[in-house]
Amino acid sequence: MEEVAVVENKQVILKQYVDGIPKETDMDVKLGDKIKLKAPKGSSCILVKNLYLSCDPYMRGRMRDFHGSYLPPFVPGQRIEGFGLAKVIDSDDANYKPDDIISGITGWEEYSLLRSSNEQLQLRKVQLDDDDDIPLSYHLGLLGMAGFTAYAGFNEICSPKKAESVFVSAASGAVGQLVGQLAKLHGCYVVGSAGTKQKVDLLKSKLGFDEAFNYKEEADLDAALKRYFPEGINIYFDNVGGTMLDAVLLNMKVRGRIALCGMVSLQSLSSSSSSSQGINNLYNAIPKRVRLEGFLQSDYLHVFPQFLEHVKGYYKEKKIVYVEDMCEGLEQAPGALVGLFSGKNIGKQIVQVAEE
Amino acid sequence: MEEVAVVENKQVILKQYVDGIPKETDMDVKLGDKIKLKAPKGSSCILVKNLYLSCDPYMRGRMRDFHGSYLPPFVPGQRIEGFGLAKVIDSDDANYKPDDIISGITGWEEYSLLRSSNEQLQLRKVQLDDDDDIPLSYHLGLLGMAGFTAYAGFNEICSPKKAESVFVSAASGAVGQLVGQLAKLHGCYVVGSAGTKQKVDLLKSKLGFDEAFNYKEEADLDAALKRYFPEGINIYFDNVGGTMLDAVLLNMKVRGRIALCGMVSLQSLSSSSSSSQGINNLYNAIPKRVRLEGFLQSDYLHVFPQFLEHVKGYYKEKKIVYVEDMCEGLEQAPGALVGLFSGKNIGKQIVQVAEE
Numbered sequence A, B: 001m002e003e004v005a006v007v008e009n010k011q012v013i014l015k016q017y018v019d020g021i022p023k024e025t026d027m028d029v030k031l032g033d034k035i036k037l038k039a040p041k042g043s044s045c046i047l048v049k050n051l052y053l054s055c056d057p058y059m060r061g062r063m064r065d066f067h068g069s070y071l072p073p074f075v076p077g078q079r080i081e082g083f084g085l086a087k088v089i090d091s092d093d094a095n096y097k098p099d100d101i102i103s104g105i106t107g108w109e110e111y112s113l114l115r116s117s118n119e120q121l122q123l124r125k126v127q128l129d130d131d132d133d134i135p136l137s138y139h140l141g142l143l144g145m146a147g148f149t150a151y152a153g154f155n156e157i158c159s160p161k162k163a164e165s166v167f168v169s170a171a172s173g174a175v176g177q178l179v180g181q182l183a184k185l186h187g188c189y190v191v192g193s194a195g196t197k198q199k200v201d202l203l204k205s206k207l208g209f210d211e212a213f214n215y216k217e218e219a220d221l222d223a224a225l226k227r228y229f230p231e232g233i234n235i236y237f238d239n240v241g242g243t244m245l246d247a248v249l250l251n252m253k254v255r256g257r258i259a260l261c262g263m264v265s266l267q268s269l270s271s272s273s274s275s276s277q278g279i280n281n282l283y284n285a286i287p288k289r290v291r292l293e294g295f296l297q298s299d300y301l302h303v304f305p306q307f308l309e310h311v312k313g314y315y316k317e318k319k320i321v322y323v324e325d326m327c328e329g330l331e332q333a334p335g336a337l338v339g340l341f342s343g344k345n346i347g348k349q350i351v352q353v354a355e356e
Helices: A145-157 A177-186 A197-205 A221-228 A242-249 A297-316 A330-342 B144-156 B176-185 B196-205 B219-229 B242-249 B298-315 B330-342
Strands: A006-014 A027-037 A045-052 A081-091 A100-106 A110-113 A164-166 A189-194 A210-212 A235-238 A252-260 A292-293 A324-328 A350-354 B008-012 B027-036 B047-054 B082-090 B103-105 B112-113 B165-170 B189-194 B213-214 B233-238 B253-259 B291-294 B326-330 B349-353
Touching: A006 A330, A006 B330, A027 A330, A045 A100, A100 A110, A145 A177, A145 A252, A145 A297, A145 B242, A164 A177, A177 A235, A177 A297, A189 A197, A189 B349, A210 A221, A221 A242, A235 A242, A242 A252, A292 B144, A330 A350, B008 B330, B027 B330, B047 B165, B082 B112, B103 B112, B103 B242, B144 B176, B144 B233, B144 B253, B144 B298, B165 B176, B176 B189, B176 B233, B176 B298, B189 B196, B196 B213, B213 B219, B219 B242, B242 B253, B326 B330, B330 B349
Parallel strands: A164 A189, A164 A235, A189 A210, A235 A252, A252 A292, A324 A350, B165 B189, B165 B233, B189 B213, B233 B253, B253 B291, B326 B349
Antiparallel strands: A006 A027, A045 A081, A045 A110, A045 A350, A081 A100, A292 B291, B008 B027, B047 B082, B047 B112, B047 B349, B082 B103
8 A cells, every 4th residue: 555645734724804904913824634645536636735825915805704706705714825836746637747836726835735627726737948047936926827917907908009108006016017017018108106215216226117106205196196197197007096096097198098906005995984085086087088997817818828928038038027025934924915915025925835 | 231130149157167066146147248140251150049058967067167177167257158059040151051950069148159160069060851750959968969978878888788787877867868778779677766756757667767766765875776786787877976886886797887977976076075985896896897987978979970870760760768858048047057966857958048
């Protein structure tokens, strides 16, 4: 009989549903049940060792006790999940074999048993070129969900044209930094906002934005936008919602487009909250014929291969760069996730769980 | 030498800029300068006798001291203007001759001197078929700017499909009543909201809506919408903005469309107003992939001939009806215009200035 390793499996557990902004204490890192490093026969599953986990703002939505969304909430008392990169240890799925690297939704734990036929997990094998000088972790950011969100949102929702003016909020973040660089490659004028001087410098020096500003230093966001866009904004890629979106609505050009990607500043609020200031300037969308459109990257998976080809190509030609914020060890994961909502991270936040 | 009639020209004057909702006392009806009933030689103008004037909510925007919109404000102390139907008395424009009926932007006065080369006036000759049993005034509503707003907005912005669910606010108004009927002709399920029992009855009995409700009797608009749309809304044709739009955002189906046509409830507020509750539920547009789009009918004038053909056809085949609220005499015009904002009118509000 075959010898099967059994290990203790460290996990990040959601202690209880979260109301508002998540705190580190909403999660626990502890040893879960022991796990056999084996994909059971007949299960069609793969047993993977998790290497990198992606911290994404949308995960906050799954920490709430709200069952009407496009993704179910996490289960209190159980390990949470999110996009990750993992190595196949054992496979009962003909499409995967040991040592394959996979990306997709995996558990926030050392080892996970996953079923690739579950489409919601978006599992796919990561194709590593022989001459590939792209860091593996980039398959979570630049070449993963965040990068694809930027690519799909900018190309499919914003309909960019050369020489148009583009504004990106949370511009140094996982999605924003690629939106800005794609816009520059399209020949657009690009301005980004961020929340620290260091991020603003990064936008202008390393990420090639034409201009950038620290929104926390602007008492009047409308005036700030008028300074950088005296003739108005053609495209706004919105990662934050709230007062920034409201100010942008006062500065859109005729037939401008707004891609609603994420609303970090609002999404922690319950929908019936009356404490929120709300959006007051939506009326401006009428005389300016502005289109606002919410989107999810998962609706555009048919262009994922094209995305990989294009963005890998840009990277290899040194036309784009990507900034990651990597922390090490599953113990750091709750803090890294929570840090997203105070802007602690610089660039794409990733947790390294194990050595490659 | 030719004898030219000179008459006193009664006019509706804007007394001062309006802040908030206009009142009758913001306008004056009085005799203006005497006017020669003659289009001066070399002027390329036409001299018209105004027959019908259209009262439209957008006019409120022109009563404000705000110069950044797509239309300039009215000039305090001078006569206001709006869409109307008029008869040509004299013409120095080869395209028009006496007794022609024209539609377009004309003065709120008995006689106006207009230049058709001014594209903003949208002047056109009204084609009256020999067998035409359509009331002339319908060329201001059903076959005019209001009807065209409904047609262009519903077809070009809402992308309707058979069996989709459609919600229309201010549904018995000049625009809403045609949106609902067009949606029914598309095979949609259609619900309208209005502000009185009489209007709700009209929607269900005469205008063919599947359902209708009085929003003033609903303490919880979200609950009201869930009652009529248990599976959600595909298309919302928004004529009001505000709390209704906010409630609709909680009830949109995946890939729903919202046409932002007018925001009667909001547009009187200055853009920086903090007294407004604002829109709190825009975040829902992301998971539901909802598109919101502002539009102006004037962007779609290339489909105006098609609109006239289609809607005239529907009317002659008795597939649609149209409800007008007609008052008589220029003296009634300020009250009729102001009444729009309290919902006094039932159907398209028109002022008859003179007999045909």
